[in-house]
Amino acid sequence: MGNILFFSGVTLTIGLKSTMQFFMKRQNFKGTISFGAGFFFVVIGWPIFGMILEAYGFIVLFSGFWPTLAVFMQKIPILGWILQQPFFRSFFDRYRGKRVPV
Structure with missing residues (x-):
């Protein structure tokens, strides 16, 4: 289903x-x-x-789509604050440049 x-x-x-x-x-x-x-x-x-x-x-x-999703999640109020912490930010920054055009 x-x-x-x-x-x-x-x-x-x-x-x-x-x-x-x-x-x-x-x-x-x-x-x-x-x-x-x-x-x-x-x-x-x-x-x-x-x-x-x-x-x-x-x-x-x-x-x-993961890099686009990561940018979107960083703009959500509480979740975004958590994802802006150094560990998560370095993780997202590593993959942000690998966008594939659809």
């Missing part, structure tokens, strides 16, 4: 054409195949292995 809601949410957010283009990009094939295989394993009754594959696919697919 969560996978169906995930795909429908992505499709409603960016549109059907953009969703298909995103998942069919050559550099996203590894993540798309991992996510799809994980979904298949969950459906046939291997939920632990399937969820691990899905998590890997999700991380590979959306790794280009």
